[in-house]
Amino acid sequence: xxxxxxxxxxxxxxxxxxxxxxxxxxxxxxxxxxxxxxxxxxxxxxxxxxxxxxxxxxxxxxxxxxxxxxxxxxxxxxxxxxxxxxxxxxxxxxxxxxxxxxxxxxxxxxxxxxxxxxxxxxxxxxxxxxxxxxxxxxxxxxxxxxxxxxxxxxxxxxxxxxxxxxxxxxxxxxxxxxxxxxxxxxxxxxxxxxxxxxxxxxxxxxxxxxxxxxxxxxxxxxxxxxxxxxxxxxxxxxxxxxxxxxxxxxxxxxxxxxxxxxxxxxxxxxxxxxxxxxxxxxxxxxxxxxxxxxxxxxxxxxxxxxxxxxxxxxxxxxxxxxx
Amino acid sequence: xxxxxxxxxxxxxxxxxxxxxxxxxxxxxxxxxxxxxxxxxxxxxxxxxxxxxxxxxxxxxxxxxxxxxxxxxxxxxxxxxxxxxxxxxxxxxxxxxxxxxxxxxxxxxxxxxxxxxxxxxxxxxxxxxxxxxxxxxxxxxxxxxxxxxxxxxxxxxxxxxxxxxxxxxxxxxxxxxxxxxxxxxxxxxxxxxxxxxxxxxxxxxxxxxxxxxxxxxxxxxxxxxxxxxxxxxxxxxxxxxxxxxxxxxxxxxxxxxxxxxxxxxxxxxxxxxxxxxxxxxxxxxxxxxxxxxxxxxxxxxxxxxxxxxxxxxxxxxxxxxxxxxxxxxxxxxxxxxxxxxxxxxxxxxxxxxxxxxxxxxxxxxxxxxxxxxxxxxxxxxxxxxxxxxxxxxxxxxxxxxxxxxxxxxxxxxxxxxxxxxxxxxxxxxxxxxxxxxxxxxxxxxxxxxxxxxxxxxxxxxxxxxxxxxxxxxxxxxxxxxxxxxxxxxxxxxxxxxxxxxxxxxxxxxxxxxxxxxxxxxxxxx
Numbered sequence: 001x002x003x004x005x006x007x008x009x010x011x012x013x014x015x016x017x018x019x020x021x022x023x024x025x026x027x028x029x030x031x032x033x034x035x036x037x038x039x040x041x042x043x044x045x046x047x048x049x050x051x052x053x054x055x056x057x058x059x060x061x062x063x064x065x066x067x068x069x070x071x072x073x074x075x076x077x078x079x080x081x082x083x084x085x086x087x088x089x090x091x092x093x094x095x096x097x098x099x100x101x102x103x104x105x106x107x108x109x110x111x112x113x114x115x116x117x118x119x120x121x122x123x124x125x126x127x128x129x130x131x132x133x134x135x136x137x138x139x140x141x142x143x144x145x146x147x148x149x150x151x152x153x154x155x156x157x158x159x160x161x162x163x164x165x166x167x168x169x170x171x172x173x174x175x176x177x178x179x180x181x182x183x184x185x186x187x188x189x190x191x192x193x194x195x196x197x198x199x200x201x202x203x204x205x206x207x208x209x210x211x212x213x214x215x216x217x218x219x220x221x222x223x224x225x226x227x228x229x230x231x232x233x234x235x236x237x238x239x240x241x242x243x244x245x246x247x248x249x250x251x252x253x254x255x256x257x258x259x260x261x262x263x264x265x266x267x268x269x270x271x272x273x274x275x276x277x278x279x280x281x282x283x284x285x286x287x288x289x290x291x292x293x294x295x296x297x298x299x300x301x302x303x304x305x306x307x308x309x310x311x312x313x314x315x316x317x318x319x320x321x322x323x
Numbered sequence: 324x325x326x327x328x329x330x331x332x333x334x335x336x337x338x339x340x341x342x343x344x345x346x347x348x349x350x351x352x353x354x355x356x357x358x359x360x361x362x363x364x365x366x367x368x369x370x371x372x373x374x375x376x377x378x379x380x381x382x383x384x385x386x387x388x389x390x391x392x393x394x395x396x397x398x399x400x401x402x403x404x405x406x407x408x409x410x411x412x413x414x415x416x417x418x419x420x421x422x423x424x425x426x427x428x429x430x431x432x433x434x435x436x437x438x439x440x441x442x443x444x445x446x447x448x449x450x451x452x453x454x455x456x457x458x459x460x461x462x463x464x465x466x467x468x469x470x471x472x473x474x475x476x477x478x479x480x481x482x483x484x485x486x487x488x489x490x491x492x493x494x495x496x497x498x499x500x501x502x503x504x505x506x507x508x509x510x511x512x513x514x515x516x517x518x519x520x521x522x523x524x525x526x527x528x529x530x531x532x533x534x535x536x537x538x539x540x541x542x543x544x545x546x547x548x549x550x551x552x553x554x555x556x557x558x559x560x561x562x563x564x565x566x567x568x569x570x571x572x573x574x575x576x577x578x579x580x581x582x583x584x585x586x587x588x589x590x591x592x593x594x595x596x597x598x599x600x601x602x603x604x605x606x607x608x609x610x611x612x613x614x615x616x617x618x619x620x621x622x623x624x625x626x627x628x629x630x631x632x633x634x635x636x637x638x639x640x641x642x643x644x645x646x647x648x649x650x651x652x653x654x655x656x657x658x659x660x661x662x663x664x665x666x667x668x669x670x671x672x673x674x675x676x677x678x679x680x681x682x683x684x685x686x687x688x689x690x691x692x693x694x695x696x697x698x699x700x701x702x703x704x705x706x707x708x709x710x711x712x713x714x715x716x717x718x719x720x721x722x723x724x725x726x727x728x729x730x731x732x733x734x735x736x737x738x739x740x741x742x743x744x745x746x747x748x749x750x751x752x753x754x755x756x757x758x759x760x761x762x763x764x765x766x767x768x769x770x771x772x773x774x775x776x777x778x779x780x781x782x783x784x785x786x787x788x789x790x791x792x793x794x795x796x797x798x799x800x801x802x803x804x805x806x807x808x809x810x811x812x813x814x815x816x817x818x819x820x821x822x823x824x825x826x827x828x829x830x831x832x833x834x835x836x837x838x839x840x841x842x843x844x845x846x847x848x
Contacts, residue, residue: 004711006847008704014766060679105669109518129679135670138376141503149803153796160792198738201811204800205745208793208815212752215789223781247759250705251752254698258748261693262741267686269368270741277745 011249016242020289021234021297027290035179038186047189050196053143055101055136057108059115060089063123067095075118081111089268094129101136108133146200153204154178157211165222168304172295173214176287180210180280187279193272202273206280209255213248213288220244221296225304233301237293252285325775325835335832338824339719345726363729364498366736367510367675369684373517375509376502376671377485377524383665384477385470386414392452392463393419394569396436397550403435417465419452426458439463474505477664482507485667487660488523498734506670510734515676527622527666528657530574533566534608535616535628541565557624558644564625566618571608574621576601580658582651585643591651593642595658602638610634621654687737694744702751706758707847709834713754716830720750723821724814731817734810742811746818752789753826757782762848771846775838779831786827794819 051058069086072095076084087096097115102108112131119126154174162170184203188195220240228236241248259281262274327335345361353360367374389412396410396419406424413420423432433440439452440463449469456462482499485507489497498510514520539545541553541563553563579596597605608617609631618628619642627644645651699717702710724743728735761778769777797819800812 004703005708007707007710011705014762062678108669108672109521127676127678130673130675132673133669133671137378138506138670145803146808149800149808152799152803156795156799157792160795164788197808200804200808201738201742204796204808204811205742205815208796209745209749211792211796212749212789215792216752216756216785219785219788243763244759247752247755250755250759251749253705254701254751254755255745255748257697257701258694258744259741261690261697262744264690265686266690266741267683267737269683269737270687270690273738273741 010246011253012245014246016245017238018242018245019238020241020293021238023290024294024297028294031179031183031287031291034186035182038182038189041186041189042182045189047185047195048192050194050199051098051132051134051139052196053139055134055139057099057102057112057115057131057133059097059112059131060094060129061097061119061123062094062127062129063119064093064125065123066093067123069095071122072097072118075122076115078121079114079118081114081118084115101134101139105135108135142197146197150181150200150204150207153207161215161218165218166300166304168296168299169218169222171299172292173211173218175295176214176292177207177210179291180283180287181207183283184276184280188276191275193276198269198273199276202276202280205277206284209281210284210287213251213284214292216247217241217244217288217293218296221293233304234297237297241289241293248285248288252281256281325772325779325831325838327832327835332832335828339723339829342719342723342726342821345729346722349725349729361729361732363725364496364732364734365512366734366739367512367673368679368737369735370512371515371675371677371679372510372512373514373520373674374672375511375517375521375524375669377507377509377667378670379474379478379481379505379507379664380666380668381474381477381505382414384474385417385465386412387665388451388465388470388473389414389417389419392439395439396421396463399435400432403431405432405435417470419463420456421461421463423459423461429458429461432461436463478505478507480664481667484661484663485509485524488656489520491656491660492520492523494520507667515674517672517674521669521672523653523657524667525669526657527663528574528660529662530619530621530658531570532572532574532605532608533568533618533620534571534612535618536565536567537615539565554618554620554623554625556628557621557626558646560624564618564628566620566625571617572597572601572604574658574662576604577658580655582645582648582655585641588643590643591645591648593645593651593655593658595640595642597638597640599638602636605638605640606634606636610636683737687740691740691744695747698748698751702754706754708837709754709758709761709848712830712833712837713751713758713826715833716754716825717747717751719829720818720821720825721747723825724818727817727821728814731813733813733817735814736810739810739814742814743818746815746822750818750822750826753782753786753822754830756785757827757830758848761846765846765848771843772838774846775834779827783827786823790819790823 073084073086076082076097081099083100085098087098088094089096099111099115102111112133116128119128154177157177158170158174161173181203184206188199193199217240220243221237224231224236224240231239256278259274259277262270263278266274348360348362393410393412400407405428407421408424409420409422411420412418421432423429433454436454440450440454442450449472450466451469452463453466454461454463478501482501486499489499489509489511494511494514496512498508500508502508509524511517511520536551539548539551541547547553547565550568551565552568553565556562556564576598577595578598581594583592583594584590585592613631613633616628616630619626626642629643642654645654699714702713702717704710706713721743724746757778760782761774764774764777765771794816797812797816801809801816804812
């Protein structure tokens with residue numbers, strides 16, 4: 001009955017007064033270093049582009065017995081496919097074969113046929129589970145469209161937050177989001193997760209989650225700015241973060257719990273997506289506190305309090321009463 | 324805030340039930356034919372099948388237009404007796420270049436070409452060409468807007484013809500849609516080896532009947548004389564036939580094509596029936612050319628070149644030369660469906676076997692289910708009764724989301740399902756915000772009713788702001804994203820909207836009913 005009626009636990013005790021802004025330099029520096037490192041990783045060694053963005057052929061096959069990679073590689077080479085790459089899939093008798101992009105559709109068909117022939121030779125009784133082929137022109141276009149969608153999404157977020165809050169909030173949010181995205185890209189490079197259209201969707205989901213998180217914290221800051229007219233911005237930001245801490249951690253827990261089983265045993269097609277999501281949740285949650293808030297503090301320390309005269313005690317009381 | 328009139332409560336419950344009703348078509352078959360029965364489509368990763376992305380060759384559209392223009396210019400000039408020394412098309416600049424014999428005839432030449440240079444439907448409509456050059460040099464340039472209109476028409480027509488071709492193969496539930504300015508997406512559930520379909524869709528299938536020019540030898544290695552073309556035989560490409568380029572009868576003028584067997588030879592043939600215009604033209608040409616051969620040309624290859632034994636007036640003809648039953652059936656199908664306005668090439672292809680589908684569904688379903696249960700347990704443990712209210716709202720949210728996605732006929736892939744689950748994980752954020760607020764108000768010493776009122780009211784602004792920002796981002800994605808990303812954006816956008824309803828309105832209704840019924844002295848927060 002208790003489980004049904006009363007809450008069982010709190011993630012953090014009520015009324016915490018953690019001085020998050022003391023760590024503002026540390027947060028910004030760590031974030032800047034990680035993002036710069038990610039940027040470096042983006043150029044070298046670079047992301048492992050999936051077939052959507054690189055073009056080429058990917059085939060997944062199931063063999064009757066666990067496949068011998070050297071044998072398959074030799075057979076593929078014998079069938080004039082020395083460029084074929086092999087990769088193990090989740091199940092132990094499954095193999096993924098990838099080929100570089102071919103000049104045209106006929107050449108692609110011929111290459112796929114040769115893979116079939118090579119597999120039949122090495123592993124008779126195999127089943128080809130799936131075949132995908134993407135032309136180079138399509139992949140370039142998909143990449144551009146993806147980037148464009150991402151850029152415009154950020155622009156809309158900037159405009160909306162600017163409109164509803166102040167420009168300092170908007171800049172803080174968008175800069176933080178860009179830092180989040182670069183870190184996610186760095187994570188993809190390190191883990192060698194494949195960057196394809198599904199991963200773009202994952203990054204955008206992270207973007208949505210992270211934005212949501214920042215807006216909630218900002219919302220409380222805006223409210224407190226109106227409520228406590230004389231409180232220094234630094235204290236006010238710390239207070240707002242502390243007040244929203246249970247909600248911030250609670251929401252990140254629910255999303256994390258939803259994504260965790262997908263990452264553990266979701267099957268090859270959504271595992272990568274979910275792993276990127278888990279990383280994004282951790283980054284998105286911590287950046288609301290350690291990046292977005294310090295940026296706001298630096299941008300707004302003078303300006304956000306500029307017009308406000310020290311409030312008289314009775315007006316503060318009035319505010320309280322109205323609430 | 325907590326007060327709901329009976330009407331309002333009924334509307335809220337009604338909206339939830341409507342969501343449930345919209346989900347029904349996914350589980351039972353349509354009771355009546357013709358009844359709208361919108362369903363969620365399962366993506367190919369879930370049920371196996373093929374995906375083809377085909378590109379329309381727009382250069383060929385321009386080339387074709389330039390080619391037919393040469394014919395028209397030739398005819399117009401013959402009618403108006405205008406002499407010229409050179410007539411050529413240039414596909415790189417989209418121009419037709421004419422060298423006139425006499426500069427004085429320039430004005431007359433432009434008048435003769437009236438139809439091409441003047442807007443066909445009066446001012447405001449688009450002319451196909453603009454005239455340029457000076458003196459004896461006359462240049463016709465294909466105007467870009469006319470070219471765009473033509474490309475658009477070619478794309479629409481290609482989609483229609485692809486649909487007809489696929490429909491006649493009997494593939495169940497194909498999806499055919501335009502993608503971008505020059506691509507067509509085709510999804511074929513259940514077809515795991517798309518080679519045959521690719522072949523069917525790849526054929527332009529433009530059939531024309533021409534007279535054979537018997538005065539030249541096509542295999543002598545010479546250039547064809549003006550107005551002629553040397554085309555290879557389909558079954559023996561090294562042998563060429565000299566045909567007269569002007570089209571005697573066009574394959575577009577036929578009403579039916581059926582595969583059959585010739586009772587005399589036993590070979591496979593396609594029997595075709597012309598419409599009235601085609602019949603008349605065919606009768607005229609055959610009666611004037613008895614004893615001479617004519618050529619049946621498909622996509623610039625000669626299928627056969629029979630000799631006309633007698634005038635064919637009934638509008639029926641037979642095309643021999645098919646290698647086997649399959650080839651004859653395919654040719655008949657292509658002729659019935661009509662010719663593509665331009666060649667199509669496959670630029671992206673995916674096929675998924677049913678085994679992968681089954682495995683993926685199992686792993687995906689288990690992990691999605693576990694994720695959902697974890698969220699439910701967390702909310703219950705973290706918020707108690709109010710957590711359960713949030714959970715009921717969450718289930719209502721899932722149902723409404725499914726309902727709206729069914730209504731839109733959305734396609735659900737495995738990543739899409741993961742997206743739905745994560746949307747639900749984020750959806751409880753609204754309830755978390757409300758519950759935290761209510762808790763704060765209780766801690767500030769408010770009575771249960773005041774705390775609930777204030778909690779809902781204050782959380783509102785935050786919920787709207789955070790969801791609208793996310794919504795805007797996803798609308799951008801929908802507008803500018805491609806393919807799967809777009810589907811993903813639709814799913815999440817729908818999820819955000821249903822979340823706003825269930826998390827705030829529906830959960831509030833639950834809370835208010837509970838409060839009115841129980842009148843608790845303290846809130847379980």
